[in-house]
Amino acid sequence: MPASLLFADLGLIAEIASKQAAQIDELWWFLCIVSLVMTVIIFVGVPFFAVKYRKKAGVKATQIEGSNFLEIGWSVIPFIVMLVMFWWGADLFYAAVTPPKDAMEVFVTGKQWMWKVQYPNGYREIDELHVPIGQPVKLTMASEDVIHSFSIPAFRVRHDVVPGYYDTLWFTPSKAGKYHIFCTEFCGNQHARMIGWVTVMERNEYESWSGGGGGGGSLAEQGEKLFTQNGCSTCHLLDQQGRCPVLRGLYNKPVQLAGGQTVLADDAYLRESILEPNAKIVAGFEPNIMPNFKGQLSEENVIQLIAYIKSLSSSGPASQQGSQQPPIVIAPKAKATVAPAAKQME
Ligand code: HEC
Ligand SMILES: [Cu+2]
Numbered sequence: 001m002p003a004s005l006l007f008a009d010l011g012l013i014a015e016i017a018s019k020q021a022a023q024i025d026e027l028w029w030f031l032c033i034v035s036l037v038m039t040v041i042i043f044v045g046v047p048f049f050a051v052k053y054r055k056k057a058g059v060k061a062t063q064i065e066g067s068n069f070l071e072i073g074w075s076v077i078p079f080i081v082m083l084v085m086f087w088w089g090a091d092l093f094y095a096a097v098t099p100p101k102d103a104m105e106v107f108v109t110g111k112q113w114m115w116k117v118q119y120p121n122g123y124r125e126i127d128e129l130h131v132p133i134g135q136p137v138k139l140t141m142a143s144e145d146v147i148h149s150f151s152i153p154a155f156r157v158r159h160d161v162v163p164g165y166y167d168t169l170w171f172t173p174s175k176a177g178k179y180h181i182f183c184t185e186f187c188g189n190q191h192a193r194m195i196g197w198v199t200v201m202e203r204n205e206y207e208s209w210s211g212g213g214g215g216g217g218s219l220a221e222q223g224e225k226l227f228t229q230n231g232c233s234t235c236h237l238l239d240q241q242g243r244c245p246v247l248r249g250l251y252n253k254p255v256q257l258a259g260g261q262t263v264l265a266d267d268a269y270l271r272e273s274i275l276e277p278n279a280k281i282v283a284g285f286e287p288n289i290m291p292n293f294k295g296q297l298s299e300e301n302v303i304q305l306i307a308y309i310k311s312l313s314s315s316g317p318a319s320q321q322g323s324q325q326p327p328i329v330i331a332p333k334a335k336a337t338v339a340p341a342a343k344q345m346e
Contacts, residue, residue: 258282
């Protein structure tokens with residue numbers, strides 16, 4: 001659509017650099033056009049009828065009776081238009097909150113006033129995010145302090161990052177380049193400086209970029225170190241259940257709690273189990289044995305520990321499971337979905 005190009009040139013709307021950006025813009029244009037049509041009908045209709053049926057000297061007013069045709073028309077047509085909006089919006093919303101299974105995971109921690117990024121291979125960056133083109137990317141986001149909001153306008157994604165929770169968003173970058181990251185929740189006096197860049201790279205470029213990994217080993221290996229340093233390993237033995245639950249194979253499995261409920265051992269559950277052990281007690285174990293690690297472990301440390309616990313999920317030799325976590329996974333099946341979606345906008 002030429003209008004969108006014009007707006008992009010003027011800087012009024014951001015570039016389209018993700019698969020969902022094009023789809024979200026289509027809905028946005030639909031809403032704009034419906035609003036425009038309604039506005040024109042109303043703003044032309046009101047003066048037109050006001051003039052047409054105004055009081056005229058010597059003309060006696062006549063009563064105009066209702067019209068079924070009109071009544072049904074202006075009820076049913078807007079109803080259908082609204083349903084289209086609802087269905088279309090719900091469809092995009094559902095897609096936006098459902099990351100694909102093959103998404104590459106990246107961890108983002110917001111902190112006054114920066115974004116700290118951790119990759120599965122252990123590489124870390126601040127205010128920079130590098131992603132390969134055509135690959136769904138899932139961000140798991142935490143905050144060290146206040147509510148932030150992570151936004152990449154060119155991808156049409158934004159999500160609040162609330163302290164005490166993991167928030168997620170996902171996108172499939174569709175166009176190589178450098179795009180702005182913003183914090184879109186006022187978070188203190190340097191809020192306006194909480195900006196960064198996401199760089200979308202071609203796949204081969206990305207592979208050589210990410211190949212090095214971090215000096216400190218993979219995220220899981222960093223977690224393994226913390227697991228020893230913080231004494232977790234003294235209680236949580238790898239293969240022998242004592243006073244404390246065995247963590248191998250825990251990730252993404254249901255956990256029976258002392259209260260009788262069952263919860264899924266996802267990232268959020270593991271985070272809570274580490275920072276507030278007494279919030280949920282595993283069935284068969286005692287409360288108040290595991291120390292409270294709140295304030296002692298940063299959100300980044302917790303992400304590393306969780307990566308380690310995840311790496312224990314795979315079967316294999318008893319020790320050194322951590323180092324078996326593959327580096328950044330680029331799913332071979334994912335297709336580069338660049339052109340078609342973006343093209344529809346023209
Ligand atoms: C003093 C012993 C002790 C230490 C040290 C300890 N834990 Fe625990 N942990 C426990 C006990 C006991 C439970 C079970 C009771 C509960 O649910 O809080 C538990 C539960 C857990 C759970 C939930 C397990 C499940 O099966 O659902 C996780 C995850 C966990 N600990 C991780 C850690 C991590 C990571 C550390 C180090 C930062 C750590 N623990 C340090 C004793 C300990
Ligand atoms: Cu912020």
